[in-house]
Amino acid sequence: xxxxxxxxxxxxxxxxxxxxxxxxxxxxxxxxxxxxxxxxxxxxxxxxxxxxxxxxxxxxxxxxxxxxxxxxxxxxxxxxxxxxxxxxxxxxxxxxxxxxxxxxxxxxxxxxxxxxxxxxxxxxxxxxxxxxxxxxxxxxxxxxxxxxxxxxxxxxxxxxxxxxxxxxxxxxxxxxxxxxxxxxxxxxxxxxxxxxxxxxxxxxxxxxxxxxxxxxxxxxxxxxxxxxxxxxxxxxxxxxxxxxxxxxxxxxxxxxxxxxxxxxx
Numbered sequence: 001x002x003x004x005x006x007x008x009x010x011x012x013x014x015x016x017x018x019x020x021x022x023x024x025x026x027x028x029x030x031x032x033x034x035x036x037x038x039x040x041x042x043x044x045x046x047x048x049x050x051x052x053x054x055x056x057x058x059x060x061x062x063x064x065x066x067x068x069x070x071x072x073x074x075x076x077x078x079x080x081x082x083x084x085x086x087x088x089x090x091x092x093x094x095x096x097x098x099x100x101x102x103x104x105x106x107x108x109x110x111x112x113x114x115x116x117x118x119x120x121x122x123x124x125x126x127x128x129x130x131x132x133x134x135x136x137x138x139x140x141x142x143x144x145x146x147x148x149x150x151x152x153x154x155x156x157x158x159x160x161x162x163x164x165x166x167x168x169x170x171x172x173x174x175x176x177x178x179x180x181x182x183x184x185x186x187x188x189x190x191x192x193x194x195x196x197x198x199x200x201x202x203x204x205x206x207x208x209x210x211x212x213x214x215x216x217x218x219x220x221x222x223x224x225x226x227x228x229x230x231x232x233x234x235x236x237x238x239x240x241x242x243x244x245x246x247x248x249x250x251x252x253x254x255x256x257x258x259x260x261x262x263x264x265x
Contacts, residue, residue: 001028001232001233001237001238002236002237003025003029003030003031003074003075003235005031005074006069006071006072006073006074006111007030007031007032007033007069007073007074008030008031008032008033008073008075008076008077008235009033009035009065009073009076009077009106010022010025010032010034010035010076010077010079011035011036011052011076011077011078011079011080011098011102012035012079012080012081012119013032013034013035013036013043013047013079014034014036014037014038014039014040014043015036015038015040015196015197016079016194016196016197016198016224017119017194017227017228017231018034018036018077018079018080019040020223020224020225020227020228021077021079021224021227021228022043022044023228024225024228024229024231024232025228025232025235026044026045028232030074030235031045032044032045032046033045033046033065033073034046034047034048035047035048035050035052035061035080036049036050036080037049037050037051037052046068048061048064048068050064052080052093052094052098053090053093053094055097055101055143058097058098058101059101062102062105065106065109066109072109072111073106073109073114074110074111074235075110075114075116075117075235076106076107076115076116076117077116077117077119077235078098078099078102078103078116078118078119079119079231080094080098081094081164082094082095082198083198083201083202083204084160084161084162084201084205084206085205086201088154088158088160089147089154091160091164092147092150092154092163092164092167093143093147095161095164095165096137096138096168096171097146099118099168100138100171100175103116103175103186104175104178107175107179107184110182110184111183112182112183112184113237113240114183114185115184115185115186115234115235115236116175116179116184116186116187117186117187117188117231117234118168118171118172118186118187118189119168119188119189119191119231120165120168120169120188120189120190121161121162121165121168121191122190122191122192122249122250122253122254123161123162123165124162124165124168124169124190125190125248125254126166127165127166130166131170134163134167134169135170135174136149137150137163137167138167138170138171138174139174161205165190168188169188169190169246172186172187172188172244172245172246173186173244176243176244177244180243185234185239185240185242185243185244186243186244187234187239187242187243187244187245187247188245188246188247189227189230189231189234189246189247189249190246190248190249190250191222191227191249191250192214192218192249192250192251192253192254193211193214193215193221193222194221194223194224194226194227195221195222195223195224196224199211214253217253218251218252218253222249222250226249227249230247230249
């Protein structure tokens with residue numbers, strides 16, 4: 001894979017899938033700008049310690065990217081996210097609004113042919129059934145108004161993570177449509193359970209038996225590198241005709257769960 005000389009911005013670069021993506025892209029010769037609230041032990045390239053949980057924090061990060069890369073960037077990987085064990089407002093601010101607002105802030109710094117990749121989740125595969133509700137929330141310009149509108153539901157059912165990743169699915173298509181004329185592609189990647197520092201939070205949120213059962217069915221948990229290679233492909237020119245879609249990277253877990261094989265079992 002050949003990457004433009006302009007750097008790729010990776011959020012969540014300090015650990016897990018973000019760190020694996022950064023390492024893989026470096027091996028492929030890409031230059032990078034890392035973003036995270038935590039400072040990594042080592043990062044090859046400029047690093048921005050920032051807060052994605054507020055609009056002001058996103059603006060500050062975008063401004064710093066502009067300072068570090070005055071000639072523009074070659075792509076954006078929105079990998080930073082928090083699990084459903086975090087406060088629901090934090091989950092929605094970081095997993096949804098940071099993706100939307102950072103993409104819109106940085107896409108003007110990308111030339112035609114550039115790519116944005118968002119991290120969704122295989123748990124969100126049924127998002128189209130709730131597309132209207134998701135759009136009302138995710139496309140609302142006023143963050144506080146949007147959060148207040150869903151407060152009752154979030155506090156009642158506690159499914160902020162599922163809702164946030166369904167929003168990412170919807171946003172990827174909306175942002176792809178917004179940027180067709182600019183020639184910038186936007187896609188998402190949906191991992192299943194992955195062996196990362198937040199796997200235990202994932203178990204707590206979704207149920208340890210269900211998550212462990214998935215690993216038993218597939219033979220292992222996913223590894224960050226399994227996801228990183230797909231993200232790199234979507235950032236590269238090799239995926240130039242892939243736009244506005246989601247790539248599920250879960251070892252076949254979702255396919256099994258919705259199959260006739262599983263229903264017979």
